[in-house]
Amino acid sequence: xxxxxxxxxxxxxxxxxxxxxxxxxxxxxxxxxxxxxxxxxxxxxxxxxxxxxxxxxxxxxxxxxxxxxxxxxxxxxxxxxxxxxxxxxxxxxxxxxxxxxxxxxxxxxxxxxxxxxxxxxxxxxxxxxxxxxxxxxxxxxxxxxxxxxxxxxxxxxxxxxxxxxxxxxxxxxxxxxxxxxxxxxxxxxxxxxxxxxxxxxxxxxxxxxxxxxxxxxxxxxxxxxxxxxxxxxxxxxxxxxxxxxxxxxxxxxxxxxxxxxxxxxxxxxxxxxxxxxxxxxxxxxxxxxxxxxxxxxxxxxxxxxxxxxxxxxxxxxxxxxxxxxxxxxxxxxxxxxxxxxxxxxxxxxxxxxxxxxxxxxxxxxxx
Amino acid sequence: xxxxxxxxxxxxxxxxxxxxxxxxxxxxxxxxxxxxxxxxxxxxxxxxxxxxxxxxxxxxxxxxxxxxxxxxxxxxxxxxxxxxxxxxxxxxxxxxxxxxxxxxxxxxxxxxxxxxxxxxxxxxxxxxxxxxxxxxxxxxxxxxxxxxxxxxxxxxxxxxxxxxxxxxxxxxxxxxxxxxxxxxxxxxxxxxxxxxxxxxxxxxxxxxxxxxxxxxxxxxxxxxxxxxxxxxxxxxxxxxxxxxxxxxxxxxxxxxxxxxxxxxxxxxxxxxxxxxxxxxxxxxxxxxxxxxxxxxxx
Numbered sequence: 001x002x003x004x005x006x007x008x009x010x011x012x013x014x015x016x017x018x019x020x021x022x023x024x025x026x027x028x029x030x031x032x033x034x035x036x037x038x039x040x041x042x043x044x045x046x047x048x049x050x051x052x053x054x055x056x057x058x059x060x061x062x063x064x065x066x067x068x069x070x071x072x073x074x075x076x077x078x079x080x081x082x083x084x085x086x087x088x089x090x091x092x093x094x095x096x097x098x099x100x101x102x103x104x105x106x107x108x109x110x111x112x113x114x115x116x117x118x119x120x121x122x123x124x125x126x127x128x129x130x131x132x133x134x135x136x137x138x139x140x141x142x143x144x145x146x147x148x149x150x151x152x153x154x155x156x157x158x159x160x161x162x163x164x165x166x167x168x169x170x171x172x173x174x175x176x177x178x179x180x181x182x183x184x185x186x187x188x189x190x191x192x193x194x195x196x197x198x199x200x201x202x203x204x205x206x207x208x209x210x211x212x213x214x215x216x217x218x219x220x221x222x223x224x225x226x227x228x229x230x231x232x233x234x235x236x237x238x239x240x241x242x243x244x245x246x247x248x249x250x251x252x253x254x255x256x257x258x259x260x261x262x263x264x265x266x267x268x269x270x271x272x273x274x275x276x277x278x279x280x281x282x283x284x285x286x287x288x289x290x291x292x293x294x295x296x297x298x299x300x301x302x303x304x305x306x307x308x309x310x311x312x313x314x315x316x317x318x319x320x321x322x323x324x325x326x327x328x329x330x331x332x333x334x335x336x337x338x339x340x341x342x343x344x345x346x347x348x349x350x351x352x353x354x355x356x357x358x359x360x361x362x363x364x365x366x367x
Numbered sequence: 368x369x370x371x372x373x374x375x376x377x378x379x380x381x382x383x384x385x386x387x388x389x390x391x392x393x394x395x396x397x398x399x400x401x402x403x404x405x406x407x408x409x410x411x412x413x414x415x416x417x418x419x420x421x422x423x424x425x426x427x428x429x430x431x432x433x434x435x436x437x438x439x440x441x442x443x444x445x446x447x448x449x450x451x452x453x454x455x456x457x458x459x460x461x462x463x464x465x466x467x468x469x470x471x472x473x474x475x476x477x478x479x480x481x482x483x484x485x486x487x488x489x490x491x492x493x494x495x496x497x498x499x500x501x502x503x504x505x506x507x508x509x510x511x512x513x514x515x516x517x518x519x520x521x522x523x524x525x526x527x528x529x530x531x532x533x534x535x536x537x538x539x540x541x542x543x544x545x546x547x548x549x550x551x552x553x554x555x556x557x558x559x560x561x562x563x564x565x566x567x568x569x570x571x572x573x574x575x576x577x578x579x580x581x582x583x584x585x586x587x588x589x590x591x592x593x594x595x596x597x598x599x600x601x602x603x604x605x606x607x608x609x610x611x612x613x614x615x616x617x618x619x620x621x622x623x624x625x626x627x628x629x630x631x632x633x634x635x636x637x638x639x640x641x642x643x644x645x646x647x648x649x650x651x652x653x654x655x656x657x658x659x660x661x662x663x664x665x
Contacts, residue, residue, distance in 0.1 A: 010471055011470075019469060023465060181453065181455060182448050185416075185446065185452065186448065186452065186453070186466060187466075188421055189419050189441065189446040190442065190470050353416070353422070
């Protein structure tokens, strides 16, 4: 191909999409606000992971005083730093000085033969350890309940919701910006609306994905550095699935954000049309947290395109989903993507040149 | 590069039940500056959007050089919308080059063309400033650059002169004339009738969604000239009032403005005036564009 200085050649759709995406990317990457907030997010993620590692590596110990005979009760128990004392008076002094959290002394008048002396409140763990509880046997233990499931739900949910809002909102506002400044008329005299929409969605999806990947890399490095590498073994697969679902889930949301933006002509009005899309990004997060231990609800959520990116990886992590289930959910997601993009593109095309009052959803669909 | 005549034939458009354009037909010749004149809400912007394919018409055709407009052909159009708009937070050079790339130029060509054009328009010093940092007049120049950067064969400009100071009007007019001399078809709307009158080869006057007059400027002027003459002489021309076939419009000493039924009568008046003294000026009076405009939109 020869290059001439005066001739232009028709853009292929792919070239057009990429040009628009490139502008979205370079505009965002040059914005100080974006770079600073990304930096803060990464530093917080790294600090959180490392802090968790340090906290678990050095379990906290409770200093207690104990007379020689009472200290036998704490023999071989982790988490207590025992200061042996001669008698009750010395123990009380250490407690009231604050040198120890509690003291354990013999007292023949107590039914257990010992007394815990504390300043204002006795440490719960000490009480629990010295109390006798009947042993419990569960007939149908619920394997799923537990802090890990809850944490995973919050983790995936939060990342998905935050990324959707952080990267979805700018799509809507940039669509409105183009309408508000009327640059849209010039753009549309050069390229079709669908190309413009596709470029915007692609550019912002790439931004979102790259930020998620950065987070994963930083998190992994943090886990390795702080010696928590073994956590990664169980969670690698679900995270990979999360990334795949996230990619398509975000495209879905991006098309909706773009359509929402195209319905209004001024930044002040964009909140109103964006609200329903915001709910769609938040609802799965709350549902997964509230119904995280309900297998039926989780199974349904893992197939609904909006909540699948959060629910399916959790089910995978706990081995609750068969191998074909993520594939089926992905297929549903792809179909939803195509349908939503088609509807979104229609709304977008029909609303872009309508200025002034908010375009009614019905009119936008009909054209 | 001349692309042939841009021809609108019987274009109609309704917004809901309200008719906006009714049987609009006119042509824009290659190499001509065509002025598009009409009041607010007359249908100028709608017509331009239909030419560009931003709006679909309800009926009628738009052709270029005899063939129906395709999306590819429209890519060779340059457009300046009525409401100005470029990205406020993007550098001037960058966004003009971006638009050139959207029209299919390579990155290097786009940057070179944008730099040359912006410099020609007097923005050479401001290439790397954000658009929002420019004065309104300079933003307007950037806007014109945005519509010209891809060397369009057809230029559709909605109010290109509004908001410009007299110097900037000259700069922009110069650029448009230069483009027309290279064979580009230029259609522009304006409320500044004096500028339109001075610049345009052809005129299109629209009112209430219908074309009231269209054609070469000079022909329109003649068509709408009353047979009116202006006489300036040293003698007293009071006798004009009694002259058959003449009605005096204005009279003062040796100066008079009169309508003559035909040119022969006007010549008779001139001869008689020469007998009575020196004639400094004797000229057929052409109406100004604003007079024609008022006349045809009624």
